[in-house]
Amino acid sequence: xxxxxxxxxxxxxxxxxxxxxxxxxxxxxxxxxxxxxxxxxxxxxxxxxxxxxxxxxxxxxxxxxxxxxxxxxxxxxxxxxxxxxxxxxxxxxxxxxxxxxxxxxxxxxxxxxxxxxxxxxxxxxxxxxxxxxxxxxxxxxxxxxxxxxxxxxxxxxxxxxxxxxxxxxxxxxxxxxxxxxxxxxxxxxxxxxxxxxxxxxxxxxxxxxxxxxxxxxxxxxxxxxxxxxxx
Amino acid sequence: xxxxxxxxxxxxxxxxxxxxxxxxxxxxxxxxxxxxxxxxxxxxxxxxxxxxxxxxxxxxxxxxxxxxxxxxxxxxxxxxxxxxxxxxxxxxxxxxxxxxxxxxxxxxxxxxxxxxxxxxxxxxxxxxxxxxxxxxxxxxxxxxxxxxxxxxxxxxxxxxxxxxxxxxxxxxxxxxxxxxxxxxxxx
Numbered sequence: 001x002x003x004x005x006x007x008x009x010x011x012x013x014x015x016x017x018x019x020x021x022x023x024x025x026x027x028x029x030x031x032x033x034x035x036x037x038x039x040x041x042x043x044x045x046x047x048x049x050x051x052x053x054x055x056x057x058x059x060x061x062x063x064x065x066x067x068x069x070x071x072x073x074x075x076x077x078x079x080x081x082x083x084x085x086x087x088x089x090x091x092x093x094x095x096x097x098x099x100x101x102x103x104x105x106x107x108x109x110x111x112x113x114x115x116x117x118x119x120x121x122x123x124x125x126x127x128x129x130x131x132x133x134x135x136x137x138x139x140x141x142x143x144x145x146x147x148x149x150x151x152x153x154x155x156x157x158x159x160x161x162x163x164x165x166x167x168x169x170x171x172x173x174x175x176x177x178x179x180x181x182x183x184x185x186x187x188x189x190x191x192x193x194x195x196x197x198x199x200x201x202x203x204x205x206x207x208x209x210x211x212x213x214x215x216x217x218x219x220x221x222x223x224x225x226x227x228x229x230x231x
Numbered sequence: 232x233x234x235x236x237x238x239x240x241x242x243x244x245x246x247x248x249x250x251x252x253x254x255x256x257x258x259x260x261x262x263x264x265x266x267x268x269x270x271x272x273x274x275x276x277x278x279x280x281x282x283x284x285x286x287x288x289x290x291x292x293x294x295x296x297x298x299x300x301x302x303x304x305x306x307x308x309x310x311x312x313x314x315x316x317x318x319x320x321x322x323x324x325x326x327x328x329x330x331x332x333x334x335x336x337x338x339x340x341x342x343x344x345x346x347x348x349x350x351x352x353x354x355x356x357x358x359x360x361x362x363x364x365x366x367x368x369x370x371x372x373x374x375x376x377x378x379x380x381x382x383x384x385x386x387x388x389x390x391x392x393x394x395x396x397x398x399x400x401x402x403x404x405x406x407x408x409x410x411x412x413x414x415x416x417x418x
Contacts, residue, residue, distance in 0.1 A: 009417075010235070010417060010418075011234070011235045014234055014235045014236075014237050015235075015238045015355070016238065016239070016355040017355065018354070018356065020355060023240075023353070026240075026353045026354070026355055027283075027353075028282040028284050028353070028407075029282045029283065029288065029351060029352075029353035029354055029407045029408060030353070030354065030355065030407070030408060031358055031407060031408055032283070032408050032409075032412065033384070033414070033415075035416060036379055036380050036414055036415070036417065037379070037416070037417045038376050038416045038417070039375075039376075041341060042298075042304055042338065043296060043297075043298070043304065043346040044346070044418050046304045046306040047296070047306060048260075048296060048305070048306070048315050048316060048317035049305065049307055049309065049315070050259055051308065082232045082235060083232060084233060093248060093249060094248070095244070095247065095248025103244045104254070105243075105247050107243060108244055119247070119254075120247070120248075121247055121256070123259060157239075157241070157242060159248075159249060165296050165346055165348075168348055169236060170238060170239065170240075170350060170357055171237060171238055171239045172242075186239060186355075189355065190237045190239075191237075193234075194234055194235075195237070197234060197235075197237060198236070198237060198239070219236045220233045220234060220235050221235065221236070222235060
């Protein structure tokens, strides 16, 4: 970010509230005191530099003795700022359940099979146009203890780091037309006008014929805006 | 202007995604920021994360981003000392986390501090805070960000110095909610 640019404020009207009674875990964990607004200094406007190999093929990176089960999908998109500028070198990390709705994580005790050929994590850096692309398996829905017979819709966790510490984001991507969405409080506690930004779009440009359906999922981070003195 | 993508909780199963070492895969970072190559005062930052009922949070993740001993943020490719200034740590069953790093230098008129982000199941948006060093009283008195914090809440941002096993340790607990709630920032 140039010295004449400042980062836009976090748009709290787009984010879910800290304490949302419909999402049980948030009740004792959401901060309740007013946040203290602070100016952006060097720590806020810079970010660590990562030299990471592309680890974006989840159909290969957990393979033991064959291809993972489930529907192969491409998930691709751009990371942009609010002014539609592409953000390069953003570290994109992703994790998800397998096709049966089971995570490799040791604490997931859901009675659904582990896939020995699917680990479920990947990462890459966005290119100069802010683009990223993952090849993976469509995750399954899974039950959780938030309320009786509660089910998380199929989703993919995303973590974005860069271009500055203050624009850090962790979010979840959902699939279009999923009937579970209106029943999921992690999704529905997002203000209604912002919710559709979390839903990917089926894209025949991203799809690869005879190989994988494709979903487009762009993400928008806080942007730089020029101060009036910029020339 | 396009709208910002909403935040969602990191959930309970992030470890194999963001800190996969325990699953036999290389992570992009760790909780050890400095070894013998890095100049500065070696220090262990440790503490525990608690929720509003006082219960430990065993499934939180802490990220830190700090300047080096000279007060410089390593925003470009690392120098020969390998110091990136960035680390991640998960909390254990008792809510505890720790980092091995060096005390950052002062820069830009601010007191030495470590920038922190907290993530957890049940935390709908990540929370920003800072670790200041309680014994650096003069520097803290002049810090422009601490000055914005209500005086009664400032102690929640001060890590206490102790020594253990020949090592300097700074203790910093994070209270997500309640009477002892840590100050979180809107940055």
